[in-house]
Amino acid sequence: xxxxxxxxALMAKALAAKxxxxxxxxxxxxxxxxxxxxWNAYLDVNAHLSLEQANKADALIAAGKxxxxxxxxxxxxxxFVTRGWKSTAAxxxxxxxxxxxxxxxxxxxxxxxxxxxxxxxxxxxxxTNMDEFAMGSSNENSAFGPVLNxxxxxxxxxxSSGGSAAAxxxxxxxxxxxxxxxxxxxQPSAFCGITGIKPSYGRVSRYGMIAYASSLDQAGPMGKxxxxxxxxLTAMSSHDPRDxxxxxxxxxxxxxxxxxxxxxxxxxAAKPLEGLRVGLPKEFFAEGLAQDVANxxxxxxxxxxxxxATLVEVTLPKTKLSIPVYYVLAPAEASSNLSRFDGVRYGHxxxxxxxxxxxxxxxxxxxxxxxxxxxxxxxxxxxxxGYYDAYYLQAQKIRRIIAADFQAAFNQCDVILxxxxxxxxxRLGEKSKDPVQMYLEDIYTLSTNLAxxxxxxxxxxxxxxxxxxxxxxxxxxxxxxxLLQVAHQYxxxxxxxxxxxxEVA
Amino acid sequence: xxxxxxxxxxHLSRLELxxxxxxxxxxxxxxxxxxxxxxxxxxxxxxxPLAHPILFLxxxxxxxxxxxxxxxxxxxxxxxSAPAQQDGYFLVPRVIE
Numbered sequence: 092x093x094x095x096x097x098x099x100a101l102m103a104k105a106l107a108a109k110x111x112x113x114x115x116x117x118x119x120x121x122x123x124x125x126x127x128x129x130w131n132a133y134l135d136v137n138a139h140l141s142l143e144q145a146n147k148a149d150a151l152i153a154a155g156k157x158x159x160x161x162x163x164x165x166x167x168x169x170x171f172v173t174r175g176w177k178s179t180a181a182x183x184x185x186x187x188x189x190x191x192x193x194x195x196x197x198x199x200x201x202x203x204x205x206x207x208x209x210x211x212x213x214x215x216x217x218x219t220n221m222d223e224f225a226m227g228s229s230n231e232n233s234a235f236g237p238v239l240n241x242x243x244x245x246x247x248x249x250x251s252s253g254g255s256a257a258a259x260x261x262x263x264x265x266x267x268x269x270x271x272x273x274x275x276x277x278q279p280s281a282f283c284g285i286t287g288i289k290p291s292y293g294r295v296s297r298y299g300m301i302a303y304a305s306s307l308d309q310a311g312p313m314g315k316x317x318x319x320x321x322x323x324l325t326a327m328s329s330h331d332p333r334d335x336x337x338x339x340x341x342x343x344x345x346x347x348x349x350x351x352x353x354x355x356x357x358x359x360a361a362k363p364l365e366g367l368r369v370g371l372p373k374e375f376f377a378e379g380l381a382q383d384v385a386n387x388x389x390x391x392x393x394x395x396x397x398x399x400a401t402l403v404e405v406t407l408p409k410t411k412l413s414i415p416v417y418y419v420l421a422p423a424e425a426s427s428n429l430s431r432f433d434g435v436r437y438g439h440x441x442x443x444x445x446x447x448x449x450x451x452x453x454x455x456x457x458x459x460x461x462x463x464x465x466x467x468x469x470x471x472x473x474x475x476x477g478y479y480d481a482y483y484l485q486a487q488k489i490r491r492i493i494a495a496d497f498q499a500a501f502n503q504c505d506v507i508l509x510x511x512x513x514x515x516x517x518r519l520g521e522k523s524k525d526p527v528q529m530y531l532e533d534i535y536t537l538s539t540n541l542a543x544x545x546x547x548x549x550x551x552x553x554x555x556x557x558x559x560x561x562x563x564x565x566x567x568x569x570x571x572x573x574l575l576q577v578a579h580q581y582x583x584x585x586x587x588x589x590x591x592x593x594e595v596a
Numbered sequence: 597x598x599x600x601x602x603x604x605x606x607h608l609s610r611l612e613l614x615x616x617x618x619x620x621x622x623x624x625x626x627x628x629x630x631x632x633x634x635x636x637x638x639x640x641x642x643x644x645p646l647a648h649p650i651l652f653l654x655x656x657x658x659x660x661x662x663x664x665x666x667x668x669x670x671x672x673x674x675x676x677s678a679p680a681q682q683d684g685y686f687l688v689p690r691v692i693e
Contacts, residue, residue, distance in 0.1 A: 191673035292649045306648050335659050336648065415632045426609060433610075435686050440679035447689050448610075456612040464611055465621065469628055471609045472601070485635050487645030492638070494652040527627045543649020568653055 095262025194299025274536025281561025
């Protein structure tokens, strides 16, 4: 059985029918991870711990105490702290760091216990590679080397959740967690040909998710299908009293609309999306978009229309400004969040120093990589007296305009459709010399984080070099279940999400 | 932004940059700030800054909890990644002579 090509929705059925055990599934994926190290998708694997969890999962299933996801293996992005596995955020400053606790996401999905009674019972396969502290769009900023794209190993996996995307695409995990501050779930999902969703801000707890930019960070699932993402998101999201921005009304069944028509009253089975208005923002199809990406997204729009949806043009006039706004706000928040790394309580400490101040300075300089240092410098500058109003406050005011522009668009449509990124994956090293050039690649994903809206990436084609293309669906606040419904209906009528990279046997 | 600014913000950030590193990072930061300058053309008079996306939608009450001890003692686990420790305390260089 090719379990690495099996969506978790089917894996759950096989486990329930006792056709396979969690031990067998876990062993299967651990063997693949061992044999496929070339992608550099994982930073830490511990077979003993994984098999111990699988054993517990099998006992739960045998006792009839499992949830729908009990026994299914998954990978966690290394931004989530875990007991047992190292938690490094792909930074030298946290190399070998062992967390004393599990992130809420890890606990929600992990083994149930007395202190964690609602754990879904999934088995952790290990921690996936990422851009250091989630800062990057290609996974080349990892202190432990880049992740290679399973569709072509000369190309980047995308970032920052590149390890999770490559692990799913290469069949090294059935599904994985990711985090998205400016596109870090959606862009690597698009580059690796998988499906991923960033929920509305506040849906998923940030407790134990190593902070980059706290008002933008949001965790979400990355998997093979929209249905799989809906199942994982349902188990991931919860109200968490330990995260002050966690929403009180977070828990819901995100798969409840998957197999329903858009309108309850609809009776035409061939047109399940009848009544759905899909908005195409003209700024997302303007100059700078690669022609083959534009073609694939336009074809997907037609496919949605064939399913009954109506296409309307909308406008998001401040799209271009989301780049400067993001690259002021995210570094500002990062410079504050990363001030905790001082070499005192945990993390790297320099070997030689004169005094306490020198110890801070040397430990931080040695521990942080070039992009992280650059963003700390930018953030410190924009928060300085004399620049604060012109940069930081001005960015927060434009952030309000960007959020309002989305509401104006949602007066005319129910979901917004566009590309995830201006182009497919680029060659390793192609953009790493010029940080600004890399920042410009985030143009279509940043605005949803600034506004806090849910958005997802869905495979919709390939370019001439056989590299995957993703389309982006953006919904209004708390409409995740509806977004997943649209994506699921599209995936019932297309097979882009089922294609396998030729190098992945 | 000038070279002096780079050294000043590096110091505020508790990062060390030698002359060559500062000279290398300066044009990169200048490029970022020329991008950021595009924001200045936007008229934002009368607008409140938006610090948290959900505040765009609705007012949020500051979540509070009952003022009681809810955590058990995790001192040993919390100390396990300390770079230097003694008798359950974090060790740092002498700060008071």
